[in-house]
Amino acid sequence: MKKLANGFFAFILLSLFVFSAQAQAAQYDIKTMTPEIEQAVSNRQNRYNNLQDSKTQGSIGENNQGYVHALDSSPAAAELVNAENSDRRVIYQAIADQNNLGPNGLSLVEGIFSEVLEEKSTPGQTVQAPDGSWKKK
Numbered sequence: 001m002k003k004l005a006n007g008f009f010a011f012i013l014l015s016l017f018v019f020s021a022q023a024q025a026a027q028y029d030i031k032t033m034t035p036e037i038e039q040a041v042s043n044r045q046n047r048y049n050n051l052q053d054s055k056t057q058g059s060i061g062e063n064n065q066g067y068v069h070a071l072d073s074s075p076a077a078a079e080l081v082n083a084e085n086s087d088r089r090v091i092y093q094a095i096a097d098q099n100n101l102g103p104n105g106l107s108l109v110e111g112i113f114s115e116v117l118e119e120k121s122t123p124g125q126t127v128q129a130p131d132g133s134w135k136k137k
Contacts, residue, residue, distance in 0.1 A: 028109065030091075031098040040087035047084060054080055061126030061134060062117045066092065066110035071126060071134075088113070 030037060051068070054060040059077045063069040067085045070077040092113060096105030118127045121137045128134050 028095050028099045028101075028112075030094055034094070036090055037094050040090040043083065043087045044091075047080065051080060051084060055121070055125045058126060061128065062114075062121055064114055064118075064128040064130050064132065066113035066117065069128065 051060065054077060055062070055068075059070065059072045059074060060068050060081060061071050067088055068081050070081045092109040093106055095101075095109045099105070101108055118137075121127050123137055125137050126134055127137050
Protein backbone atom coordinates (compact mmCIF):
# COMPACT_ATOMS: atom_id res chain seq x y z
CA MET A 1 0.00 0.00 0.00
CA LYS A 2 2.85 2.37 0.86
CA LYS A 3 4.40 1.80 -2.56
CA LEU A 4 1.05 2.55 -4.25
CA ALA A 5 0.57 5.71 -2.19
CA ASN A 6 4.09 6.90 -3.00
CA GLY A 7 3.50 6.16 -6.68
CA PHE A 8 0.21 8.07 -6.68
CA PHE A 9 1.78 11.05 -4.96
CA ALA A 10 4.73 10.97 -7.35
CA PHE A 11 2.19 11.05 -10.21
CA ILE A 12 0.54 14.13 -8.69
CA LEU A 13 3.88 15.88 -8.33
CA LEU A 14 4.91 14.84 -11.84
CA SER A 15 1.66 16.30 -13.13
CA LEU A 16 2.75 19.63 -11.71
CA PHE A 17 5.57 19.72 -14.25
CA VAL A 18 3.21 19.38 -17.21
CA PHE A 19 1.05 22.45 -16.70
CA SER A 20 1.35 26.22 -16.44
CA ALA A 21 2.67 26.09 -12.88
CA GLN A 22 5.67 24.10 -14.13
CA ALA A 23 8.45 26.46 -13.13
CA GLN A 24 7.18 27.00 -9.59
CA ALA A 25 6.19 23.39 -8.96
CA ALA A 26 9.58 22.07 -10.01
CA GLN A 27 11.03 23.66 -6.88
CA TYR A 28 8.84 21.80 -4.35
CA ASP A 29 8.59 18.21 -3.25
CA ILE A 30 7.52 16.04 -0.34
CA LYS A 31 10.73 15.21 1.44
CA THR A 32 9.30 12.89 4.10
CA MET A 33 6.20 10.73 3.66
CA THR A 34 4.78 10.84 7.18
CA PRO A 35 1.93 8.53 8.22
CA GLU A 36 -0.43 11.53 8.05
CA ILE A 37 0.57 12.30 4.46
CA GLU A 38 0.37 8.63 3.47
CA GLN A 39 -3.15 8.45 4.95
CA ALA A 40 -4.24 11.59 3.10
CA VAL A 41 -2.90 10.20 -0.19
CA SER A 42 -4.62 6.85 0.43
CA ASN A 43 -7.90 8.57 1.28
CA ARG A 44 -7.73 10.57 -1.94
CA GLN A 45 -7.03 7.43 -3.97
CA ASN A 46 -10.03 5.69 -2.41
CA ARG A 47 -12.44 8.52 -3.20
CA TYR A 48 -11.01 9.43 -6.64
CA ASN A 49 -13.73 7.75 -8.75
CA ASN A 50 -16.54 9.12 -6.60
CA LEU A 51 -15.03 12.61 -6.80
CA GLN A 52 -14.68 12.42 -10.58
CA ASP A 53 -18.28 11.20 -10.93
CA SER A 54 -19.51 14.07 -8.75
CA LYS A 55 -17.54 16.58 -10.84
CA THR A 56 -18.94 15.14 -14.07
CA GLN A 57 -22.49 15.26 -12.66
CA GLY A 58 -21.96 18.90 -11.70
CA SER A 59 -22.46 18.55 -7.95
CA ILE A 60 -18.81 19.45 -7.20
CA GLY A 61 -16.36 21.83 -8.88
CA GLU A 62 -12.73 22.85 -8.51
CA ASN A 63 -12.39 26.29 -6.92
CA ASN A 64 -9.63 28.81 -7.56
CA GLN A 65 -7.89 28.05 -4.27
CA GLY A 66 -6.88 24.43 -4.91
CA TYR A 67 -9.88 22.81 -3.25
CA VAL A 68 -13.20 21.33 -4.31
CA HIS A 69 -16.48 23.13 -3.77
CA ALA A 70 -20.02 21.76 -3.44
CA LEU A 71 -22.21 23.15 -6.20
CA ASP A 72 -25.41 21.70 -4.79
CA SER A 73 -26.72 21.41 -1.26
CA SER A 74 -26.73 17.62 -0.99
CA PRO A 75 -25.26 16.08 2.15
CA ALA A 76 -23.29 13.63 -0.03
CA ALA A 77 -21.55 16.47 -1.89
CA ALA A 78 -20.78 18.29 1.36
CA GLU A 79 -19.31 15.14 2.93
CA LEU A 80 -17.17 14.42 -0.13
CA VAL A 81 -15.94 18.03 -0.30
CA ASN A 82 -15.04 18.13 3.39
CA ALA A 83 -13.12 14.87 3.24
CA GLU A 84 -11.25 15.75 0.04
CA ASN A 85 -10.36 19.26 1.18
CA SER A 86 -9.12 18.01 4.53
CA ASP A 87 -6.73 15.60 2.83
CA ARG A 88 -5.62 18.16 0.25
CA ARG A 89 -4.78 20.58 3.04
CA VAL A 90 -2.63 17.97 4.79
CA ILE A 91 -0.67 17.44 1.58
CA TYR A 92 -0.42 21.15 0.71
CA GLN A 93 0.71 22.06 4.22
CA ALA A 94 3.33 19.30 4.17
CA ILE A 95 4.74 20.62 0.89
CA ALA A 96 4.84 24.16 2.29
CA ASP A 97 6.43 23.07 5.57
CA GLN A 98 8.95 20.63 4.15
CA ASN A 99 10.14 23.18 1.62
CA ASN A 100 10.41 25.98 4.18
CA LEU A 101 8.09 28.25 2.20
CA GLY A 102 7.37 30.48 5.17
CA PRO A 103 4.13 32.13 6.24
CA ASN A 104 2.78 32.41 2.68
CA GLY A 105 3.81 28.88 1.74
CA LEU A 106 0.39 27.31 2.04
CA SER A 107 -1.13 29.98 -0.21
CA LEU A 108 1.63 29.46 -2.76
CA VAL A 109 1.08 25.68 -2.86
CA GLU A 110 -2.70 26.12 -3.04
CA GLY A 111 -2.25 28.46 -6.02
CA ILE A 112 -0.02 26.02 -7.85
CA PHE A 113 -2.41 23.13 -7.29
CA SER A 114 -5.36 25.31 -8.28
CA GLU A 115 -3.80 25.87 -11.70
CA VAL A 116 -2.96 22.21 -12.14
CA LEU A 117 -6.40 21.01 -11.06
CA GLU A 118 -8.13 23.48 -13.38
CA GLU A 119 -6.00 22.24 -16.28
CA LYS A 120 -6.72 18.59 -15.42
CA SER A 121 -10.48 19.14 -15.27
CA THR A 122 -12.27 17.50 -18.14
CA PRO A 123 -14.72 19.15 -20.53
CA GLY A 124 -18.07 19.67 -18.86
CA GLN A 125 -16.69 19.92 -15.34
CA THR A 126 -17.15 23.16 -13.42
CA VAL A 127 -14.15 25.25 -12.40
CA GLN A 128 -13.77 28.62 -10.75
CA ALA A 129 -11.85 31.26 -12.67
CA PRO A 130 -9.29 33.49 -10.90
CA ASP A 131 -11.90 36.29 -10.83
CA GLY A 132 -14.27 34.07 -8.81
CA SER A 133 -16.74 33.27 -11.59
CA TRP A 134 -17.73 29.67 -12.23
CA LYS A 135 -17.62 28.14 -15.71
CA LYS A 136 -17.94 24.78 -17.42
CA LYS A 137 -14.69 23.71 -18.93
